[in-house]
Each structure stands twice: as structure tokens, then as C-alpha cells.
Amino acid sequence: xxxxxxxxxxxxxxxxxxxxxxxxxxxxxxxxxxxxxxxxxxxxxxxxxxxxxxxxxxxxxxxxxxxxxxxxxxxxxxxxxxxxxxxxxxxxxxxxxxxxxxxxxxxxxxxxxxxxxxxxxxxxxxxxxxxxxxxxxxxxxxxxxxxx
Amino acid sequence: xxxxxxxxxxxxxxxxxxxxxxxxxxxxxxxxxxxxxxxxxxxxxxxxxxxxxxxxxxxxxxxxxxxxxxxxxxxxxxxxxxxxxxxxxxxxxxxxxxxxxxxxxxxxxxxxxxxxxxxxxxxxxxxxxxxxxxxxxxxxxxxxxxxx
DNA sequence: ATAATTACTTGCAAATTGCAAATAAAAAAA
DNA sequence: TTTTTTTATTTGCAATTTGCAAGTAATTAT
Numbered sequence: 001x002x003x004x005x006x007x008x009x010x011x012x013x014x015x016x017x018x019x020x021x022x023x024x025x026x027x028x029x030x031x032x033x034x035x036x037x038x039x040x041x042x043x044x045x046x047x048x049x050x051x052x053x054x055x056x057x058x059x060x061x062x063x064x065x066x067x068x069x070x071x072x073x074x075x076x077x078x079x080x081x082x083x084x085x086x087x088x089x090x091x092x093x094x095x096x097x098x099x100x101x102x103x104x105x106x107x108x109x110x111x112x113x114x115x116x117x118x119x120x121x122x123x124x125x126x127x128x129x130x131x132x133x134x135x136x137x138x139x140x141x142x143x144x145x146x147x148x
Numbered sequence: 149x150x151x152x153x154x155x156x157x158x159x160x161x162x163x164x165x166x167x168x169x170x171x172x173x174x175x176x177x178x179x180x181x182x183x184x185x186x187x188x189x190x191x192x193x194x195x196x197x198x199x200x201x202x203x204x205x206x207x208x209x210x211x212x213x214x215x216x217x218x219x220x221x222x223x224x225x226x227x228x229x230x231x232x233x234x235x236x237x238x239x240x241x242x243x244x245x246x247x248x249x250x251x252x253x254x255x256x257x258x259x260x261x262x263x264x265x266x267x268x269x270x271x272x273x274x275x276x277x278x279x280x281x282x283x284x285x286x287x288x289x290x291x292x293x294x295x296x
Numbered sequence: 297a298t299a300a301t302t303a304c305t306t307g308c309a310a311a312t313t314g315c316a317a318a319t320a321a322a323a324a325a326a
Numbered sequence: 327t328t329t330t331t332t333t334a335t336t337t338g339c340a341a342t343t344t345g346c347a348a349g350t351a352a353t354t355a356t
Contacts, residue, residue: 003256004259004263004275007278008259009187009255011282015160016205017291019160021290031342033343036157039157048304050303050304057161059346060303060304060305061304061305061344061345063304064304064305064306065305065306065344066343069342084302084303084352084353085303086352087302107152107157108151110290110291111152111153111156113289113290114281114285114288115284118284122280126281127152128273129273132266132273132274133262133274134155134162135265136262136265136266137159137166139265140166140262142257142261143258143262179311179312181312197335198333198334206313207314207315209313209335209336209337210312210313210314212337213337216336232333233320233321233322234335235333236335
């Protein structure tokens, strides 16, 4: 078969570059990890710290500190859950929602631009392929365990 | 159109997880960046520092230090170019070649496992798609400029 | 009432990163 | 041929990020 590593290596790097651009909003510049955290909180409904950390496969101590930063930036709010005061519910502030939405829109814009270099047919094939790839990775035994 | 960001976000993360596993050889554990550096030196013929740093879009100062680490680990050798003593030619040591090849094989094995969860037809489609995606990104104006 | 778990937070210490500034060699300009 | 400019690479910080070990506080199990 093909040299899989070769093409995926290139893809990974290019995506890394794409992602570098993608997290500055206003004056602030967020890291990729932080943007992923915002994204996850935006999607889920009032998730706990542990929940999001697990989903993103980030060490909980690292995550704790990242959240502290995002709270200081007034993008995220932590509310103790009444039924169990150990857990913190995470929500986005208005600012946070704005930022998360902005990053989402930017990323979609970037991706759309990338896609514009392909034919309609190719675009659909690529989308189908990425979905397949995601499924395959979720079934894989060698990696990618967490995540949805 | 589809929510592109969604599916690519998931893919990016899963690949991040896949890559986490993929860089330990013997007792040593290399970082993803370091494995990319080894890969690049393996592919190219005696590249210079600047060359590899540009290809990988790594800041030259960061790169300089990474190479120092790899030299200490006896995976990379730096030889001053006779015609221009400013530039260092990079080559892999025997150890380095072994490690780079090992990582390459591991990654291919992981990817093959991932691919095993798809049909023959799907596998080919995915490969074609990733190549298309790489081309599209190389044409893109919003990112991914360096790289080959 | 006591012990064991769970959810999260801190205290290090090691890596990684990039900007500014330095060095040293080569090329261009005077 | 000097002098200046450019190029390739290295250091000096200083900020960020990371994970392990150990701690706190709230819950659940015994």
C-alpha cells in the first residue's frame, strides 16, 4: 500500500499551520488548546471540568490551569453544582460565546477557502472521507480513545 | 454547506492523540516536533538548519535548540558546509536513522490499523482525499504556506 | 462515625516557545 | 580593498505549558 505516513504527516503539519492563525480575537490571542476548550463548552450543556478534560484528553491539572486563565480572561464562568459542590459547571460568558463563535466562523472561512481549490465533487468526497476517517479512528485500538 | 470546522476539529484532535503515542523509541521519548525534524532530515539530502526550519515552519531559534537536543541524543549530526561555513549540514546518525525509521514504521502500523476499519474502496477514497486536501492547502492563501 | 472515592487545586520542575541581541561568515557596495 | 549589508545560526531572557505528587474539600460506601 501507499506510504500512509507521508501524506498524513504533511496533512498534520499543514493543519497545524492553519490552526496557528485561527485563534486571535480582538487583542487577545488564544492557544489552540484554549480554542478547543471553548469549542467544547459551546457544544456541550454546562459540562464539568472532568468531562471536558476527558473529551479533549487533557490532563486534569493542566486543564484546571487553562480554565483559570480563561476565567481570568472573562471568557468562561465556573459555577459549583448545587447537588454536588465538588463539581464545577462550565459555561461561556457573553464574551466567551462571542469569541468561540468568532473562532468557529474564522475556521470555517479558512476551510471554505481551502475547499475552494477543489471541485464540487472533490469537496464532497473529502468531507465523506474525513467523516470516515473519524469513525475509523474512534474504532481504533491504537489511539484516539476519548473524544465523543 | 456542511459544518466543516466540526469534522476537522475532531480529526485534528484524534490525530493529536495518535501522534502522542508515536514517538517513543527504546527508553527515549521524542516530541512530535522532534519526530518531524528527524523525518525531514531523513527525506532530504543533507539539508541546512534554515531549510528544515522553513519547511516545518518552526522559528529558527526554537529549531536551533531542538537540533542541539537531537545532537546530544546522538540522533543528528551537524557538519559545517565547506563552501559556506555559516551553514550546517544536517544528517542522521546511524542511531538517528534507526529511530526515524522506527517511528515511520510505527506510524504506518498505526495508520494501517486505523484503515483496517474501512473497506478497500473507502481506504482508497480517503487516501485520494487526503492528497487532494494537501494540494488544496498548498494552494490556499490563508495558511500552510511553507512545506515542500 | 470512619474509610474510601471523587472533583478539583497547588507546588514544583522540566520543556517549549519566540523576541531581541550577539556572533561569525559571505556577499555587495564603496 | 575596506566597509557595509546580508545571511545562518546561537544565546539570553521571560512567558507558557505540561505532568506528577501531594493536598483540600465534598460524597459515597462501610
